[in-house]
Amino acid sequence: MSTGLTEVWLCGKNFSITLTVALIGSICGIPFAPYVADTFGRKTAMLFGALIVVGGAGLQTASQNAGMFIGARAMIGFGTCFVQLAAPLLITELAYPSHRPALSALFNPMWFSGSIVAAWGTFGSFRIGSNWSWRIPSALQAVSSVIQLFLLWFIPESPRYLICQGQDEKALYTHIKYYANGNRHDPLVEYEYNEIKKAIAIDKANAKGTSFSDLFSSAGNLRRMGIIIAIAFFSQWSGNGLISYYFNLILNDIGIITPFDQTLMSGILQIFNFVTAIIASFLTECCYLRNSVPFNLDGTIDIDPATGKPVKGDEKAAFMYITVVFLFNFFYTIAFTPLLVSYTIEILPYKIRAKGLAVMRLVSPAGLYWGTTYADFIFIYVNPIAFNALNWKYYIIYTIWDAVETVFVWLYAVETKGRSLEETAVLLEDLSVTDIVAQCAHKHVHFSRGKDEGGGFDLRDADEFSISDESIGRAF
Structure with a gap:
């Protein structure tokens, strides 16, 4: 030029x-x-x-x-x-x-x-x-x-993308390596992995299409x-x-x-x-x-x-x-x-x-x-x-x-402070659904602060805390 x-x-x-x-x-x-x-x-x-x-x-x-x-x-x-x-x-x-x-x-x-x-x-x-x-x-x-x-x-690739594509082992490995320094049984790894997997499974079941509409x-x-x-x-x-x-x-x-x-x-x-x-x-x-x-x-x-x-x-x-x-x-x-x-x-x-x-x-x-x-x-x-x-x-x-x-x-505008990514995704849905997801996410947040702040999180609590597919499905 x-x-x-x-x-x-x-x-x-x-x-x-x-x-x-x-x-x-x-x-x-x-x-x-x-x-x-x-x-x-x-x-x-x-x-x-x-x-x-x-x-x-x-x-x-x-x-x-x-x-x-x-x-x-x-x-x-x-x-x-x-x-x-x-x-x-x-x-x-x-x-x-x-x-x-x-x-x-x-x-x-x-x-x-x-x-x-x-x-x-x-x-x-x-x-x-x-x-x-x-x-x-x-x-x-x-x-x-x-x-x-x-x-x-x-x-690594996004664990949420990997789970959505059925590559669960790769997603779990990413969580183990980057969230828990290789500890397969770390409670945070299991909780985060299961939370994402369940949310995406319900997401797929309730998906009506993949268009911008x-x-x-x-x-x-x-x-x-x-x-x-x-x-x-x-x-x-x-x-x-x-x-x-x-x-x-x-x-x-x-x-x-x-x-x-x-x-x-x-x-x-x-x-x-x-x-x-x-x-x-x-x-x-x-x-x-x-x-x-x-x-x-x-x-x-x-x-x-x-x-x-x-x-x-x-x-x-x-x-x-x-x-x-x-x-x-x-x-x-x-x-x-x-x-x-x-x-x-x-x-x-x-x-x-x-x-x-x-x-x-x-x-x-x-x-x-x-x-x-x-x-x-x-x-x-x-x-x-x-x-x-x-x-x-x-x-x-x-x-x-x-x-x-x-x-x-x-x-x-709605506030997203102090919530997990899966929880913020349902903030604008029905309040009852948001409340259910919030309870689960708050347990996660409490655990992530560490045992030094009192108690920690037991995965058995997550097993006892159930969320119906129908309830979450309405949020996705």
């Missing part, structure tokens, strides 16, 4: 096309990714996606014309869809019970690790006076996928998908889009116009977001969702920069504006970044977990390559017009909308 074509396709209006084609590639992968993950396994889906991303990054790096560049962008978006759908499923379904909340919440914040590489890679390469100024950032897109391709061979086939599933679609939409419509997509335009408006200063500011902001999200991930079990999300949404309301846009050249106003941007990102990152993916997975039963997550990916761009949603197209094509017409007043619309989001989350 010549320098002239680079200027045409990587700058100005045509930049929207290079961005949108990656979104289209991701959307094209959504109908297929859940079926690959459910049929061939979480690891296979990740392997398939990572290979496509590496190939796409290589093609983009070697592009000689606009067609190659655009095609490579589509490949990267398509492959990323498979990786980003299968990876959080594997993490959540494989994690040790007491570690699951933090580990599943850490998945989405890891997006910032790639964002940091992109921001600082661009910061270092923009000075290069040749095509390598964009070839280097293009090649860096493959780094995370190359790491995945090497490490995938050292991690199952997501809306019952009252419980309708409630789940209503919450998931709402929070996914909220994650992209809280005012964060104006910062993430138009950060450089905002910097231009406040007098920060040099490429050095803009790329430096972008790199610092990504590191700040990354650190904030990591800390928030480890605190997910210390806070309740219905308290933490509204609190942090309220924070975004309080600091939405809707009081006016600083005048170019006014250093004090520019400093204040940048401070407000960092404060906004702090609250947003705590509210949505750790919980969006982990919460979605937690409230979905196994048979619809992958498909439900795919729908969330369609609605929200969080975790996919720069986004894959209809909201993204509005951000690309509508927001610039509204922002130019209304200027700082456009923020007021988002300020009001953040208040609406706060009320919705408080009223309709």
Whole structure:
């Protein structure tokens, strides 16, 4: 790609096309990714996606014309869809019970690790006076996928997937090795294995099909998908889009116009977001969702920069504006970044977990390559017009909308703190069913805290505590 074509396709209006084609590639992968993950396994889906991303990054790096560049962008978006759908499923379904909340919440914040590489890679390469100024950032897109391709061979498959496929011995071996350091008779291993096996068996017996329509086939599933679609939409419509997509335009408006200063500011902001999200991930079990999300949404309301846009050249106003941007990102990152993916997975039963997550990916761009949603197209094509017409007043619309989001989350979101993955899957079903499963899960939680806290758990208690297939069946 010549320098002239680079200027045409990587700058100005045509930049929207290079961005949108990656979104289209991701959307094209959504109908297929859940079926690959459910049929061939979480690891296979990740392997398939990572290979496509590496190939796409290589093609983009070697592009000689606009067609190659655009095609490579589509490949990267398509492959990323498979990786980003299968990876959080594997993490959540494989994690040790007491570690699951933090580990599943850490998945989405890891997006910032790639964002940091992109921001600082661009910061270092923009000075290069040749095509390598964009070839280097293009090649860096493959780094995370190359790491995945090497490490995938050292991690086990999801025990829940293995049991669903009838490979019970492999699933049991995974529990023995990673949950009990090889102790076949560890009570936690037996309890967790039997709980998963029974839940999946009932799940299969009550399954009506394997299509996306199952997501809306019952009252419980309708409630789940209503919450998931709402929070996914909220994650992209809280005012964060104006910062993430138009950060450089905002910097231009406040007098920060040099490429050095803009790329430096972008790199610092990504590191700040990354650190904030990591800390928030480890605190997910210390806070309740219905308290933490509204609190942090309220924070975004309080600091939405809707009081006016600083005048170019006014250093004090520019400093204040940048401070407000960092404060906004702090609250947003705590509210949505750790919980969006982990919460979605937690409230979905196994048979619809992958498909439900795919729908969330369609609605929200969080975790996919720069986004894959209809909201993204509005951000690309509508927001610039509204922002130019209304200027700082456009923020007021988002300020009001953040208040609406706060009320919705408080009223309709259910709390998953302190529950097992199998228990959270029935939280939105009939209360009597939820109560029965809760009793079983609470025995498990009590045992997992250790005998030092008083008593421990005896598997004989589990034998005496029965749950009818009919009762659980209604929950799945």
